Amino acid sequence: MGSKLSRRSFLKLTGVAVGSGLAYSKFGGLKLSALSPAEATGTDDEKWKHTACALCLMCPMQVKVKNGKIVDVRGEDIYPWKGRVCAKAYGGIWGRVYAPDRIIYPLKRVGKRGEGKFVRCSWDEVITNFSKKLKEYMDEGHPEAFEIWWGCPVQADNMYFLHYFSRIMGCSISYMHGQICFGDHTSEKSVTFGGSRAGDLVNGTADYINTKYAVIAAQNFPGTVFAPGTQCGASAFWPVYLKAKENGMRHLSVDPKLTDSGALANEWIPIKPGTDGAFAYGVANVLIKEKLYDEDFLLKYTNAPQLIRVDTKQAMKDDAGKYLAWDSASNSAIPLPPADQRGNLSLGIGKTYTVGDVQCKTALTLYAEESEKYPPEKVIEICELPFLPDKIVEIARNLGNNKPAVLFYPGFTTGRYTNWFQVLRIYSCVNMLLGNIERPGGWYFPKHKFNTGTGWPEPPEVPEYPNPDLKVVPGPWGNLMSVELLDKAPCYKEPRDFHPATVALPWDHFTAMQEGKVKALFSTAENSAITQVNTDYVYDCLNKLEMIVVGDQLPKDFIEMADYVLPEAAYVERNQLFTFSALGQDGQEHATAIMRSRTIELPGEVKTVTWFFTEVSKRIGLGAYFENIDTDYGWWNKMLKHAKLPVTAEELVENGPYVEKYPMTYDVMFKPIETRSGRFEMYSNELAEECYFNEKSIWYESQYIYPVPCHIPIAEPKGKDEFYLVSGKASWHQKSATQNNRYLMEDEIEGGCPFSPLYINAERASELGLKEGDMVEVECVGPTKQEEPHVFDDSAIGYKQKVRVHITEGLHPSVAFTHFAAGHKAKSMLPKAREGVLHSAFVPLTVEPYGGGCGKNYSIVRLRKG
Amino acid sequence: MSGVQTVWGWPIAIYLFLAGVAAGAYLSAAYVWYKRGDNPVSRMGIFLAAPCLGVSILFLFFDLGAPLRFMLAFLKPFSSMISVGTWVLTIFFIIAALQWLKCYKAKEASLELSNAAWIAGIIFAVATAVYTGVLLGVVKAIPFWNTPLLPVLFFISSVSTGIGALLVGVLIKGAKDSDVGILHSLSRIDLVFVGLEVLVLLFYLLVMGQSRLAAASSVKMLVAGSCAPFFWIFVVVGLLVPFCLEWGLNRKQDNQLSSMVVSGTAAGICLLFGGLALRYLILAVGIFEGFSPIL
C-alpha cells in the first residue's frame, strides 16, 4: 500500500478489471468474435431505446440494447439529425459508459489530496459523513459554507433538482463552468439586444440555409457549435451547414488556427489573438464609408439615431428623462420612438445637432468616428493579417452586398480576453449595420419554444420553503437559474458590479474559500479543478476545504482532489427531459421535447446524484421536501404539463421525441426589446448609466465598458521566444466528458499525431530551431499585473510544463496552440491525457469588467527547447 | 502509406539468411562432391545444409501470428510466393535431410549419394536461394524490393555465405592438409561471388537511387540515413574484409593450412555476418510507395 495510484490500481479500486467484458473483446477484429459478448450469448432480446447523448450537448439518440447491453447507436429520426449522430456518441458509450476504468463503487481518499490514493467504501459512509458536515454548517447558521458546483446542464443529473436542493438547504450553487465559456457573451448580448434575445444570439442561432456569406470567428466552426435553436451539438448542425453550403453559403473562418473544422471554410483569416475588435471595426469602417449599411434597419430597430452629448458623451435626455433622437421633418429633437417606428429620424452621420444649447451627435456617428481609427491598412497591421488591406474591403463589401443574408459572428466559445466584452459589442454593432436580424439568411429567433419551468415541487406538495428571503433568480438563458446568494449577489446590488446574465463569478468563490467562508464542495458534471483558469490558485483554494465530494463516471483531476468519489449514473442510465426548437435543414422550426432515459441497468453500486441528495436530505432534517419526488418521471411530467404539451415523460421514453413543426417566420419585433431604449443598442445606455458615468460603480470611467464600443489592446508576447498560448476544442473534443475517452483520444483521430502536442507555426519553429516532435519547456510569463489592469491572481506566472511540438503551417505566428484535453494532473487518467500542457494552468485569473469573463485564453508563454 | 515497413523484422532476416546459407552450403558441397567425390569438405556442406534450413524454417514458423495453422500454407502451392517457398523449402529440406542422415550414418565408411538426389537437391537449393529474393521482389508496394535484381543479389549472397559457412565449419572442426586445396578453390570461387555481390549491390543501389521516390528514399536511408552506420559496417566487414582476406589467400598460393585456418575462418565469419546484415538492412529500409494523398 501507499504506492501512488497507478492506472492499474485505480482500475482495481473501481472494481472493474480491464477487459472484463462489457463491450470489450480481446479478440478485436477477429470475425469469430466480432459480435460483442452481449450479441454472442443469450436470447434474442433486442430493442432500440430512446435517450440522449451527453458527450458535448444532448443530441437525441437511440441505443440498441441487447440482453441488457448497448450494441449500437443511432440518431433520432427527427430534424436535423435524421438518424445520425457523431463520433462522440459512439465514443461516449464505449469509451465512457463501458470504459474499463469506469468508477462503479464509492471511493474514500486515503492519501493526500491529489495523490490519488483511494479505497472502496460504502454509500452509507459517504452519506453519513457528508450529511454530518452539512448539518454542522446549518447548525452554525452558515449553510452557504457548502457549495454545489455543477458544470453542464446536459451532463448534470437534473440541474433543477440541484437548485431545488440548494434553495431548500440554503447552500450556494454555481454553474462554475459557464463563466469560462459563454458568461461574458450572454451579458454582452443582454446589454446590447436585451435578455430575451441573448441566448439565441450567443448560440449563433441563424437561418443558415439561406445565408450567403458568413464571417465566423473561432470556435472550430462548424464542428464545435450549438446547432441553431437547440442546445445540441454539431451532429445537429452539420446537416444544416452542408445544406447551407449546397445553397451557396460562403464561409470565412477568422481564427488564429486553421482548425480541424475550420478547414471546411472557403477562406481562412488567421488573426492575432485579442485583436478581433480592430478587425470588426475595420469592417465597420468600410461599411460606413461605402454606405453599405442598412439605414432602414438602423433607424427602426437600433438606437443608432439616439442623440449623445458631445461634451459629456452621455445620452441627451428631455425633461421627462427620455432619450432623444433627431427628427428631420421638424428639424428638432424628439423622444426616441419605440422600435419598429422609423418616423423621420435621421442617422446624421458626421453631423452635429444642437438641442437647446447642447451639441449632440448620433450614436452611429460616435461609432463611425471610432471606426475611423481602423482603416483597412491599420487593421492589417494590428491584427497581423497576412493579407493586403484590400482583404478587409473585400470582406466588408461581401457582407454589405449580400446583406441581410449574412452573418458576422464572434463565436460562442471564443477568446475571452479582458477586452472581450467590447469586442463582442463591436461585432454586435456590425450586425446592426448589416440589418441581418430576423431576416432570411440572418440571425433568427425560434418562435415556438416550450416553456417548461423548473419542475420544482411546491407547497402544498411539500412544506413551505424555509429561508423565505432566499431569492431564486433567472440564469442567463433557457431554464437556467441561480440562487441569489454568494454567487450572484454582486449582480443584484446597486449599482451592479456584474451583469446578472453572467453565469458565475468564480473569483468570488475562490476568495470565499481562501477566507474560510466556503468549507465544503460537491462537484458534478465538470472538472473545475482544472478547467477554471489559474490552476495552482484553484488547487490552493481546494486544499483549504474541509470536504470535497465529486461524482463522475471516469477518473479526472477533480476526483483525485476529492475526499469521497461518487460513482454517478451515466447519461444513458437516468432520465431527464430536454426541450428546444431546432432549425432544420428543411427550413422549418422543430419544437421538440425529448427524454434522456435509463436504457441499461446501473453497474456496480452506481447511483444517480438525485438519489444521493435525497438520502442526504433525510439525514439533515429536510426529508419532507424530498420524499415522494419521482425524478424518473414525475418531475419531468410536471414540466411537460407546465409547457402544456400533450405527452407524458413515459410516452417520450417509450415512443421517442415529440415534435411540432412550424414554418419559419421573420419578425424583428416578435418580442419587446428589453434594453433601456427599447431598441438594439449601439450606444449602451445600460453601460453608461450603470457603470461608466456612475461614480458608485467599480467600473466608473473604465474604457472596458465605455458605452460606445472600443478596441482595447491586450498584453502581447514580446521576445522572439514568446507566444500567446491558445487552447481550443476539436470536433471530437468538447469538454471534460470527451477527455480520458479511450476512443476519442486515440492518435489516429488527430491526424495520427502520436503525442498531445503544442502546435507551432512552421516559420516561428524554424526561427527557434525547433523540429517536429522536439520537446520544449513552456513557461507562463504573462499577462502580469503590470501589463494588464484586470489580473485578479497571477499564480500562473512562472508555471512550467514540458511538451512536444507539432509544426504546422496552419497557425498564426504569434500563437502556440494546444487542444484543451492535455497535460492533466490525474495519475489515473489515460497516459495521453497527461501528456502535453494543461492550458488552464498557464492562464492568470483575469476578470473582465461587467461581463465577468475569466480570460480563458489570456496567457503569454515563453518556449525553451529541451 | 508512405513509411518504413515494420511488418517484417529480425526473425524474417534470419529466416532468409539461414535459408540462403543452407542453399549455398549445399551447392558448395555439390561442387566439391563433383570435383572430389566423398570428402570432409563436401560432408561438411551436407552436414550444415539441413540444420540451417531447419532452423530457418523454425524462425519463419515462430514469426507467424498463428503458427499452428502452418499446414494451411501447403494447401495452395501456387497461390503465393510464400506457398511456393513453403513447398520449395520443404522439398529441399527433405532431400538435404535424407542426405544428412546418410552422411551421419556413414560415419567413417564411404558415402554413397545418388546423382539423382544431388541433381534434385541442386535444383531445390538454387530455387531456395532465389526464392529468398523473389519473396521480397514481388512486393510491388515497396519499390526498393520490387526488382529482379534482388533475387540475383540474394542468390549470389547465398552462395557466398554458404561457402563462408563451409570454410568456418571445416576449419573449426579441424581441416587436414589434404583439404587445403579444395578450400582454396572454394575461396577463389567466393572471391568471384563477393566481387559480383559488390557489383550487383552497387548497380542495384544506383538503379534504385534514381527510381521512384520511395525506392530512392530507401537508398538514401541505407547509405546516408538512419541505417547508414550499419550499412557501411556491413560494406567493410561483410564485403571488403572477406574480399581482401580471400584475395590475400589466393595471391600467396602457399597452400599452407595455418594461413588458411586464420584467413579462411575470419573470411567465413565476415561472410556470414555480411549475409545476415544484408538481409536485415534490405528489410529495414523497405519503404512503402505512398498513395497520393492529394488527387
Added chain:
Amino acid sequence: MPRYGMAVDLKKCVRCRTCYITCKVLHNIPSQFDNGRKYTRVKLIEPEAGKYPAVRRFFYPSHCMHCDDAPCVTVCPTGASFKDKDGIISFDPKKCIGCRYCILACPYDARYFNHETGIVDKCDFCEDKVRQGKEPYCVEKCIGHAITFGDLDDPNSEVSRMITEAGAVALSPQLGTKPKVFYGNMR
C-alpha cells in the same frame, strides 16, 4: 451478381471522424489504450499543403480499397484473403496464419496485424451487413451522407453516378490495383 464499390463525396465530409469511431467500436477493435497498439480498419488521412497563410488541410478516410487486382489476395498463401463473387476483398480469419505478407503487399496500408490474436484484420465492407441487404457501418453512420455504397456494374446506382457524374476517382490509380473505393471533390 453485384460488384460492390464505395464512393466518398468529400464535399459532404465534415471531418467528424464518426466513420473511424463507429468502425472501431462496432467491430470490437481494441482501443489504443487497451493494449498500446493502434489497430484500425479506417485511417484518417489529413495532410497539410501549402505555406502559411495559403495553407489547406485535406482530409479523407482511407481503408481497404477492395481492389479488383488485389495484391493482398495474390500474396496470401492460404486463401485467407480472397476476392468474393461480389467483388468484396474478403478475409477468412480462420485461414490466416499471420505471415503478414498481405500487409506488405497492400499499397494502401489497409491492413493491420493484431498481436493478440496473431492474425491480420482489415475492412471487409461490413460484408455480413451487406449480405443482409444493409449498408456498411461507415455508410450508415456518416453524418454528411458523404459515403455511398453499391453496385459498380449498375450504371444507375448512386455509387456509379458518383463516378460518372461527380467525377469520383480512385486514389493513386497508377499503382495498378484497380481500387473500388472512389473519392470525389477532394479539397
